[in-house]
Amino acid sequence: MPVYDYECAECGAFETVRRIAERDEPVACPQCGATAARVVIGAPSLGGGSPDAREETGGYGMRHFGGCSCC
Structure with missing residues (x-):
């Protein structure tokens, strides 16, 4: 856990x-x-996406922005 x-x-x-x-x-x-x-605590932005990138919701309510490097 x-x-x-x-x-x-x-x-x-x-x-x-x-x-x-x-x-x-x-x-x-x-x-x-x-x-x-x-x-x-919010995670820092690693760049790669445009400021107006569309936000997407993933598993467990995690939010991902277009071009994120986490996945």
Whole structure:
């Protein structure tokens, strides 16, 4: 299972192993038990596509832009 980053307002950042289907659901902080939201970081653009390239949605809700180099 994948590891995801979460951030507790009181305790700070932590990682947790979760199923992909549960990745966006809040999780309890392992230190204080407060609800923590997932940290979402955008991937940098590697170029190759035009700025007006059409966005496509792939598996698991991942977004790909025309000319992306990830796949």
